[in-house]
Amino acid sequence: MPQISVRGLEMPESPIRKLAPLATAAKNRGIKVYHLNIGQPDLPTPKVAIDAIRNIDREILEYSPSQGYLGYRKKLVNYYKKYNINVSPDDIIITCGGSEAVLFAFMSCLNPGDEIIVPEPAYANYMAFAISAGAKIRTIATTIDEGFSLPKVEKFEELINDRTRAILICNPNNPTGYLYTRREMNQIRDLVKKYDLYLFSDEVYREYIYTGSPYISACHLEGIEQNVVLIDSVSKRYSECGIRIGALITKNLDVRQAVMKFCQARLSPPLIGQIAAEASLDVPEEYSRSVYDEYVERRKCLIDGLNRIPGVYSPIPMGAFYTVAKLPVDDSEKFCRWCLETFNYEGETVMMAPASGFYTTPGAGYNQVRIAYVLKKEDLIRALFILRKALETYPGRVDEE
Amino acid sequence: MPQISVRGLEMPESPIRKLAPLATAAKNRGIKVYHLNIGQPDLPTPKVAIDAIRNIDREILEYSPSQGYLGYRKKLVNYYKKYNINVSPDDIIITCGGSEAVLFAFMSCLNPGDEIIVPEPAYANYMAFAISAGAKIRTIATTIDEGFSLPKVEKFEELINDRTRAILICNPNNPTGYLYTRREMNQIRDLVKKYDLYLFSDEVYREYIYTGSPYISACHLEGIEQNVVLIDSVSKRYSECGIRIGALITKNLDVRQAVMKFCQARLSPPLIGQIAAEASLDVPEEYSRSVYDEYVERRKCLIDGLNRIPGVYSPIPMGAFYTVAKLPVDDSEKFCRWCLETFNYEGETVMMAPASGFYTTPGAGYNQVRIAYVLKKEDLIRALFILRKALETYPGRVDEE
Structure with a gap:
């Protein structure tokens, strides 16, 4: 059987997508997963765009x-x-x-x-x-x-x-x-x-x-x-x-x-x-404004919420819809996997992207995660609550001195 | 100014698309161009596919x-x-x-x-x-x-x-x-x-x-x-x-x-x-059959027509919707350019893909073109007629002994 290429071996797996099979497995076990891992906005596509597709002639x-x-x-x-x-x-x-x-x-x-x-x-x-x-x-x-x-x-x-x-x-x-x-x-x-x-x-x-x-x-x-x-x-x-x-x-x-x-x-x-x-490009001004306002709200909700969880720290992001937060854990990838494989709170869990995949320096970001705020505010609040519960139970918890 | 990459320099231009600006210029001069160069079928997309897009929900x-x-x-x-x-x-x-x-x-x-x-x-x-x-x-x-x-x-x-x-x-x-x-x-x-x-x-x-x-x-x-x-x-x-x-x-x-x-x-x-x-994948059988029948007709029309033009030879292709034909010319790329830049017959011309772009051996295919039969039969017949006229007038005509 011929070998695959060196670059095929060296290619990293996406830190955002590689845990996806674990999320699928969790869902198959009946667990609800809050996706904080992926930058897939839940806000609607502009109607003018959907209409243009529906009217394709x-x-x-x-x-x-x-x-x-x-x-x-x-x-x-x-x-x-x-x-x-x-x-x-x-x-x-x-x-x-x-x-x-x-x-x-x-x-x-x-x-x-x-x-x-x-x-x-x-x-x-x-x-x-x-x-x-x-x-x-x-x-x-x-x-x-x-x-x-x-x-x-x-x-x-x-x-x-x-x-x-x-x-x-x-x-x-x-x-x-x-x-x-x-x-x-x-x-x-x-x-x-x-x-x-x-x-x-x-x-x-x-x-x-x-x-x-x-x-x-x-x-x-x-x-x-x-x-x-x-x-x-x-x-x-x-x-x-x-x-x-x-x-x-x-x-x-x-x-x-x-x-x-x-x-x-x-x-x-x-x-x-x-x-x-x-x-x-013909989207009404209100669309852009309401999307913007929504992210402003969510950002506040997420960052406030994260910083209120004991041991968690997130700087205040100035743009986009992500933050990198520090968690009181031994290894954020292990923690993210554990959230999907082992943990649930009332049948629910959270999925985050381990930040180590965003660094090339070995060890950097080992206790960080990327969180996207692309969920509705009530879901964000619930996800924050579940994250708090997960951190309380996680066996690899590490509190800084 | 930084240099571009070696691979950026080495990348070939598409033999199918690189003459496109000449075709655009010809059209801007009011000349009708029969596109024999590109494998863009003119047959309709199945209605089930267009409907699926129009009904996107x-x-x-x-x-x-x-x-x-x-x-x-x-x-x-x-x-x-x-x-x-x-x-x-x-x-x-x-x-x-x-x-x-x-x-x-x-x-x-x-x-x-x-x-x-x-x-x-x-x-x-x-x-x-x-x-x-x-x-x-x-x-x-x-x-x-x-x-x-x-x-x-x-x-x-x-x-x-x-x-x-x-x-x-x-x-x-x-x-x-x-x-x-x-x-x-x-x-x-x-x-x-x-x-x-x-x-x-x-x-x-x-x-x-x-x-x-x-x-x-x-x-x-x-x-x-x-x-x-x-x-x-x-x-x-x-x-x-x-x-x-x-x-x-x-x-x-x-x-x-x-x-x-x-x-x-x-x-x-x-x-x-x-x-x-x-x-x-749910396309009715008749769609596939009628598309197939259409290509059978066109293939016959094109190959017969090509082989009737003095000095032109095309083998009979067994599949796809292309043929590589030999033309009585000094250089098929020069000829294809000439068709777009200089020649027209009653305000019409043809665009073909010079076959040299399909060979890596230097000189190979120098007098060949790729012709796609993705036009209606009457257009193919007209395009063949124009090709015949072009070959009669082209200054670089070369007849084999």
């Missing part, structure tokens, strides 16, 4: 252009303008989710062995896409105790060598909810300019910023226009995770030409997803 | 499982049973088009530098996916004069070395329409077994076989069950190229586990596409 579900429909890209230009991001339709390439945008950015910009600096904890799948491209992620530590703010420039420079090709940020951040400040963004800009690096910036959560601080897009940074590759997706913006529509945006023509070759190879992004995504 | 367009919906995979089991392919739902992984299935198969099974043997001419995007995975395609020549039949086993063995990891076939073949015989399939089976290779088998055209010869799937070959990875797609079967639903099927658990890590990284295959694809 085509005889043939044909290929779309490899770059995505021009009509959709034109409308996106206006969307970005609202965020002071000035792009042309040519700068935009529609992808199969933000995932494909990351993969094609890596494939087009990085050679095997090239290094990308990523603040950790980081969205776990970046690691997977780096392995796919043969590139190497070098993480720069941020800590829960410092609220996941960026370390000083010297820490970055310690990592930079002649294989360093890019910095990757997610802003607002998944998994921490951190929002980079203007000072931090300028620091990144200066590094990118000084070492002529790519800056891959995943900004799919720009709608969800809860503080008065401004959203500084990588596209706002002056003097590095040719270095920036913006990663985007409609998944979280419109509760449209399933339609698989993202975008890769760059002013760099060479990068776009390379990316387009990968796009042509996979022929086209999903047709019906593009129809839904384009329609979503 | 969901509030949230959420992620689907990384492996694809179990309900869909269960129904696929019955579909494959009709072709005597016996698989379980667990053996099936739903992908974003057949394209993603090929990419993930390569990523999971091949290390950088590993070699895949592919009979050429071959579907050009295999090259692109191989470059993405850092693998190397070694082509084994088949010729138009021998009707693209497989060379003897010795020719394969000449290419096999310690980096050889796989054989890739497309059956029925894109671009040639060739259908592998039982003898040829047994020859491949023996090679796969002798050298313990993977056999990647792209069988997306199994519905379109026009001779009395049996369809021998790689899954029918005994003794290599752990070596076979089947690539599939609903694109051509149901005129659903735009929904991006394919499948990777294998009995090899190690391969599936590796592929699933790539699947988890990209989260999920398109949701609405799966709904359409699942509904399509």
